[in-house]
Amino acid sequence: MKKINVGLVGFGNIGSGVVKILRERKSLLSEKIGLEINIKKVCDLDISRQRNVNLAKDMLTRDVKDIINDPQIDILVELIGGVHPAKEFILEALKKGKNVVTANKALLAQAGQELFSEAADRGKNIYFEASVGAGIPIIKSLREGLVANRFYSIFGIVNGTSNYILSSMSKNNCSFQEALKVARSKGFAEKDPTLDIEGMDSAHKLILLTYLGFGKFVGLKDVFVEGISHIALADINYAKELGFAIKLLAIAKKDGEDLEVKVHPTLLPENHLLSSVDGVFNAIYVASDLAGDLLFYGPGAGQLSAASAVVSDLVDLTQDIKAGLFRPTLNIIEDKTVKKLRKVDDFKSRYYIRFMVLDKPGVLARISGVLAKFGISIGSVSQKERNKTQFIPVVMLIHEAKEKDMRNALSVINRMDVIKEKPVVIRMEEA
Amino acid sequence: MKKINVGLVGFGNIGSGVVKILRERKSLLSEKIGLEINIKKVCDLDISRQRNVNLAKDMLTRDVKDIINDPQIDILVELIGGVHPAKEFILEALKKGKNVVTANKALLAQAGQELFSEAADRGKNIYFEASVGAGIPIIKSLREGLVANRFYSIFGIVNGTSNYILSSMSKNNCSFQEALKVARSKGFAEKDPTLDIEGMDSAHKLILLTYLGFGKFVGLKDVFVEGISHIALADINYAKELGFAIKLLAIAKKDGEDLEVKVHPTLLPENHLLSSVDGVFNAIYVASDLAGDLLFYGPGAGQLSAASAVVSDLVDLTQDIKAGLFRPTLNIIEDKTVKKLRKVDDFKSRYYIRFMVLDKPGVLARISGVLAKFGISIGSVSQKERNKTQFIPVVMLIHEAKEKDMRNALSVINRMDVIKEKPVVIRMEEA
Numbered sequence: 001m002k003k004i005n006v007g008l009v010g011f012g013n014i015g016s017g018v019v020k021i022l023r024e025r026k027s028l029l030s031e032k033i034g035l036e037i038n039i040k041k042v043c044d045l046d047i048s049r050q051r052n053v054n055l056a057k058d059m060l061t062r063d064v065k066d067i068i069n070d071p072q073i074d075i076l077v078e079l080i081g082g083v084h085p086a087k088e089f090i091l092e093a094l095k096k097g098k099n100v101v102t103a104n105k106a107l108l109a110q111a112g113q114e115l116f117s118e119a120a121d122r123g124k125n126i127y128f129e130a131s132v133g134a135g136i137p138i139i140k141s142l143r144e145g146l147v148a149n150r151f152y153s154i155f156g157i158v159n160g161t162s163n164y165i166l167s168s169m170s171k172n173n174c175s176f177q178e179a180l181k182v183a184r185s186k187g188f189a190e191k192d193p194t195l196d197i198e199g200m201d202s203a204h205k206l207i208l209l210t211y212l213g214f215g216k217f218v219g220l221k222d223v224f225v226e227g228i229s230h231i232a233l234a235d236i237n238y239a240k241e242l243g244f245a246i247k248l249l250a251i252a253k254k255d256g257e258d259l260e261v262k263v264h265p266t267l268l269p270e271n272h273l274l275s276s277v278d279g280v281f282n283a284i285y286v287a288s289d290l291a292g293d294l295l296f297y298g299p300g301a302g303q304l305s306a307a308s309a310v311v312s313d314l315v316d317l318t319q320d321i322k323a324g325l326f327r328p329t330l331n332i333i334e335d336k337t338v339k340k341l342r343k344v345d346d347f348k349s350r351y352y353i354r355f356m357v358l359d360k361p362g363v364l365a366r367i368s369g370v371l372a373k374f375g376i377s378i379g380s381v382s383q384k385e386r387n388k389t390q391f392i393p394v395v396m397l398i399h400e401a402k403e404k405d406m407r408n409a410l411s412v413i414n415r416m417d418v419i420k421e422k423p424v425v426i427r428m429e430e431a
Numbered sequence: 432m433k434k435i436n437v438g439l440v441g442f443g444n445i446g447s448g449v450v451k452i453l454r455e456r457k458s459l460l461s462e463k464i465g466l467e468i469n470i471k472k473v474c475d476l477d478i479s480r481q482r483n484v485n486l487a488k489d490m491l492t493r494d495v496k497d498i499i500n501d502p503q504i505d506i507l508v509e510l511i512g513g514v515h516p517a518k519e520f521i522l523e524a525l526k527k528g529k530n531v532v533t534a535n536k537a538l539l540a541q542a543g544q545e546l547f548s549e550a551a552d553r554g555k556n557i558y559f560e561a562s563v564g565a566g567i568p569i570i571k572s573l574r575e576g577l578v579a580n581r582f583y584s585i586f587g588i589v590n591g592t593s594n595y596i597l598s599s600m601s602k603n604n605c606s607f608q609e610a611l612k613v614a615r616s617k618g619f620a621e622k623d624p625t626l627d628i629e630g631m632d633s634a635h636k637l638i639l640l641t642y643l644g645f646g647k648f649v650g651l652k653d654v655f656v657e658g659i660s661h662i663a664l665a666d667i668n669y670a671k672e673l674g675f676a677i678k679l680l681a682i683a684k685k686d687g688e689d690l691e692v693k694v695h696p697t698l699l700p701e702n703h704l705l706s707s708v709d710g711v712f713n714a715i716y717v718a719s720d721l722a723g724d725l726l727f728y729g730p731g732a733g734q735l736s737a738a739s740a741v742v743s744d745l746v747d748l749t750q751d752i753k754a755g756l757f758r759p760t761l762n763i764i765e766d767k768t769v770k771k772l773r774k775v776d777d778f779k780s781r782y783y784i785r786f787m788v789l790d791k792p793g794v795l796a797r798i799s800g801v802l803a804k805f806g807i808s809i810g811s812v813s814q815k816e817r818n819k820t821q822f823i824p825v826v827m828l829i830h831e832a833k834e835k836d837m838r839n840a841l842s843v844i845n846r847m848d849v850i851k852e853k854p855v856v857i858r859m860e861e862a
Contacts, residue, residue: 021721025579031764032578129576135722137568137576145560145568147463148456148742273728276707283726290452290739291566295714297704297726308721311579323754333462 002035004318007067009089010079011044014103016051017307018077037314041067068092075317077310078102087111094122101313103130103306109204113217125320130309132158132205133282136298142212149288150335151213153253156284157277158205160300161196162228162248164188167278170236176229188280198227199248199263206250210261213252215334224262224344231265235354235424238395239267245275246426257339260347267352267428345404350428353398356391356420363418374409376401391420433466435749438498440520441510442475445534447482448738468745472498499523506748508741509533518542525553532744534561534737540635544648556751558744563589563636564713566736567729573643580719581766582644584684589636591711591731592627593659593679595619598709601667607660619711629658630694637681641692644683646765655693655775662696666785666855669826670698676706677857688770691778698783698859776835781859784829787822787851794849805840807832822851
């Protein structure tokens with residue numbers, strides 16, 4: 001049976017999952033694909049630590065050149081994460097005629113364009129199913145299953161850590177800090193959770209989803225990113241009373257000829273399927289013009305889940321290699337109906353706003369007067385408590401407005417003496 | 432640019448959708464796949480009726496031989512539905528060296544094994560993404576995206592008509608007959624809805640899902656099938672009070688070394704994602720050992736949705752043809768941990784049972800006595816009304832029991848003089 005040799009860089013959590021699956025499912029995979037996927041070499045800085053799989057000593061190396069310079073190795077699997085030296089390893093491997101599988105969303109978000117174009121120049125493929133939604137086959141679905149479709153929007157919950165925190169605040173009626181603490185203790189949040197809770201990890205994945213759906217490679221600086229660390233339990237509860245859940249969404253959305261690409265906490269109607277996605281699960285909602293509205297749901301992280309996606313990429317590559325197929329840009333082309341990336345000032349959205357105001361006659365009139373001056377119209381107002389001497393929360397739902405108008409109105413309102421602090425502003429999505 | 436010629440049999444709703452997409456997305460598809468998919472001939476018994484796409488007269492034929500005998504046609508797309516003559520057309524096309532795309536679940540459920548084996552013998556492929564869940568890429572996901580996984584269960588809502596009826600009974604508090612009438616008026620139910628509401632369409636799709644997930648081709652006679660026409664509004668409402676929704680599920684589920692393959696109305700906890708799938712939408716839940724629990728959701732029918740899936744199959748076939756790839760059984764192999772198909776008598780399930788009983792002392796004791804005799808234990812009992820002279824509903828939730836024990840117990844209970852009519856029995860699923 002023909003053997004396809006694989007070199008693996010990064011023998012960590014996912015890496016050892018890949019080795020485990022390729023071993024334990026060796027005959028299953030061979031029977032399915034008619035050839036053998038053989039891990040020839042595994043490279044890691046630490047080759048002495050015990051993993052949950054054992055490798056013969058001569059399969060392990062600390063020098064990536066043992067993989068890159070081995071002409072018998074057909075595929076490099078990059079699982080070290082981070083931009084450097086992962087990027088250099090991949091470029092070197094492509095130069096040596098290898099195909100590549102990676103789960104590295106941070107790298108692809110930053111240097112994907114360069115890497116994909118290098119691969120295309122060399123007639124090689126880079127597959128990256130594990131980089132978004134772990135084992136959920138969302139990338140294959142967008143590229144292949146929905147190949148004939150144009151997309152109105154692709155949006156979803158793509159960061160398990162922040163979804164765990166928001167769900168657990170809602171479920172356990174606890175603060176952000178308490179929820180984060182529990183997430184850490186369960187291994188769902190890193191010691192430094194900034195990438196996850198400030199939305200950057202979601203932004204990386206969103207850049208890939210936007211590329212897949214609209215054929216545009218958006219720079220990280222062009223993605224509007226807002227995290228969840230400012231979300232108070234009070235807002236989750238007020239939203240719930242009004243029939244909404246708060247989720248951190250990554251959104252790529254066409255509006256006319258513009259594309260909005262953004263990550264932010266979002267009020268979603270509680271009967272929206274995404275509102276029922278709790279804990280560390282991910283779900284991506286795809287609004288397509290032929291296949292309609294689709295949802296792809298599953299665990300967004302986990303050793304075997306991510307490794308399952310890496311192995312599916314390996315299987316696809318074996319078929320490409322066997323057939324001499326070259327499809328680095330297969331099914332990713334630019335959506336030419338999109339003329340420009342919308343600037344944040346021009347974003348349009350409905351809004352949830354919580355003001356902390358003095359409970360005095362005329363306060364609401366003053367606030368709504370300013371909003372009206374900027375052409376912003378109020379859908380509903382609810383005052384949550386009564387207290388003559390303290391600042392009290394007033395929650396407004398605002399009809400669709402332009403971000404710029406909203407910001408300008410708020411900067412006027414913030415200067416009022418009846419306003420205690422910067423209001424909490426959370427965008428809303430319908431679909 | 433290389434051209435792949437397609438012959439289409441069945442110029443109905445989905446067929447004209449396929450023509451429409453291939454035309455309107457011609458340049459998009461060519462750019463993506465590097466070759467042209469060309470509809471060379473379209474065959475239908477009626478070639479004079481106006482469709483929403485116009486074809487040159489010489490492209491239309493009433494004689495399928497014009498496609499089957501044309502050596503320039505690489506792919507036959509079969510969209511006439513039904514077993515005959517679709518089966519003969521496909522067999523003939525395979526014999527002539529053509530690959531095949533079909534959306535025909537009834538045919539594949541009945542003759543899939545023969546057709547796939549004929550295709551394999553001739554080194555040709557049969558793709559059938561549109562046959563389950565229309566545009567939802569569930570077949571590709573099971574075959575390719577989850578290639579390394581073993582499955583615990585695959586279950587879901589795969590018939591839009593019955594889901595529309597059940598959702599609308601629940602939402603509009605109306606009877607089955609009223610909901611069916613509305614479904615008909617909206618075009619969501621056929622004039623004769625038997626195939627849909629009695630579960631047979633779901634069973635066809637389940638046979639394909641079972642083949643994809645477990646590599647077993649189960650005969651229709653081996654699938655336990657129960658429809659929804661006996662579901663009363665009262666049961667939907669009692670279930671709702673207890674925190675459950677009633678859905679028609681198609682279920683393939685491993686339990687130990689047995690496989691249960693069954694279609695029946697099912698009580699699902701209301702917080703299960705499938706409970707939120709309303710109207711004509713479909714959703715398939717996949718419990719896999721590596722990628723975890725996944726859900727695939729989308730419209731289960733519709734011209735463009737199904738056509739989107741047919742076109743994705745065509746694209747995959749063009750890649751296979753270009754590369755000389757032969758993968759008729761790619762990624763479908765037998766799960767050898769499954770030793771036998773479980774007989775319905777041995778099914779295990781929790782149950783919802785509504786008895787209509789006389790409100791007399793000792794009635795509950797008699798019923799529960801019989802259940803206990805058969806080793807069946809009661810989880811909860813609620814009596815819905817009080818009325819000394821009439822039969823009143825008593826709803827029981829039963830802990831996991833064997834189907835045979837349940838049937839035996841019920842046949843004893845049914846003979847009691849305090850029981851008005853055959854009780855309503857609905858199975859429950861947890862996961």
